[in-house]
Amino acid sequence: MTYRLLDPPSEAVAEWLSSAALQDAETARREWESDGMTVLQCGSLFTAIRVPLDVVEAAAGEFTLPNELDAYLADALLGAPVIRCTHGRRLYVLCDPSTVKDWRVPGTECLGKGYELGVPRPDLIGYPGRTSSYWAVPISQPGNLGSGAAVSQLVLHGRFAVAREFPNPDHEPPRKTAVDLDGMRKAQEEILDLTRGMPGLVPPRAKLEPAVAELQVYVEDLVREVEAGTETEEDSAGQETTKWLIGRIRKNLAAELPPGDREAALQAEDLALCCRTLTAVYLRQQGASDRGASGD
Structure with a gap:
């Protein structure tokens, strides 16, 4: 039957x-x-x-x-x-x-x-x-599975939220910052749009290269600002997690984009997701700084 x-x-x-x-x-x-x-x-x-x-x-x-x-x-x-x-x-x-x-x-x-x-x-x-x-x-079609990089970034985001109770960065009001957040988010989303169809649909490396190069323009500013804010944090667990995330981003930046389409897409997606999470850390640090300056 x-x-x-x-x-x-x-x-x-x-x-x-x-x-x-x-x-x-x-x-x-x-x-x-x-x-x-x-x-x-x-x-x-x-x-x-x-x-x-x-x-x-x-x-x-x-x-x-x-x-x-x-x-x-x-x-x-x-x-x-x-x-x-x-x-x-x-x-x-x-x-x-x-x-x-x-x-x-x-x-x-x-x-x-x-x-x-x-x-x-x-x-x-x-x-x-x-x-x-x-x-x-649901599974949309046979073989359509998830990205471990996306899961790891979701977990990191959740752990930061549990520890520090900062809101989802997508819902924060805009503020003047030392990092070009609009440019960074645009570059991140361009990469994630290209890799959204994985693992079934792998984008060509040639399409990823310009988006990765654009994101790299903003990453160093972001890392520098977060590192400076991390040194003043009292939460040792939060410091450790942030330093691990920065190390992962720097390792990604130090490596050339692999020649294979799939490997290049995985590395680019990981960079974009790591930067998304680090942006959340930066916004939380900025919020804490604003509250300290106002005496709250």
């Missing part, structure tokens, strides 16, 4: 996912039909990055309702598929299997070979689901 889902997009995704079934594809599809959930093996088709919901909620700021948070995740993670557990207050972001090799983000875990994951039926989308998990952000 062949088990089919309700619409062709979900059916195509189900066929792809079921190839990672714990037992066999037919059993997985039968369990999706009867229970709405099945167990898949991580490491072959995807890795799953487990992220605490508290960190994501902190990063999202005022977007706290489930449907609002899901929309925020779709944007912040560039369309990466996300499974949300309604009981354990955690999320699983599905990324390329190679992500597990270099994953070093504190407070999270990247599940590769040897791990199993309960996966809801591909058409069980949005809160509240009838199972203990649902797709907060």
Whole structure:
């Protein structure tokens, strides 16, 4: 007997996912039909990055309702598929299997070979689901997975928000700053627009080069300003995280853009996402400076 889902997009995704079934594809599809959930093996088709919901909620700021948070995740993670557990207050972001090799983000875990994951039926989308998990952000097509760089930046943003309670930089009022934030954001978004279709659609290196060069014009000013502000911070944990982020940006800047299209796109995307997070740190530092100058 062949088990089919309700619409062709979900059916195509189900066929792809079921190839990672714990037992066999037919059993997985039968369990999706009867229970709405099945167990898949991580490491072959995807890795799953487990992220605490508290960190994501902190990063999202005022977007706290489930449907609002899901929309925020779709944007912040560039369309990466996300499974949300309604009981354990955690999320699983599905990324390329190679992500597990270099994953070093504190407070999270990247599940590769040897791990199993309960996966809801591909058409069980949005809160509240009838199972203990649902797709907060569904898989749009087979093989359309997320970027580990985007997940790491979301986590860093959330950890900063938890520790210092600064708002999402996209919602801050404009202020005069020593860094050309408008130019920087324009360059960041140009890179992220080019890499948005990954891993399926890889932009040519030649298209990335001008955007990366433009972003590099602003990065040194940003790094210099943040470093100066970091030295006066009293929060040692915040200092450590900021210095790690600056080190990552400098390592990226010191390396030439790789010759291969995919490698170049991954490096460019990582630089843009790191700069986005460092911009949030800079704006938080500026806010603290403004409050100190006014005597608050």
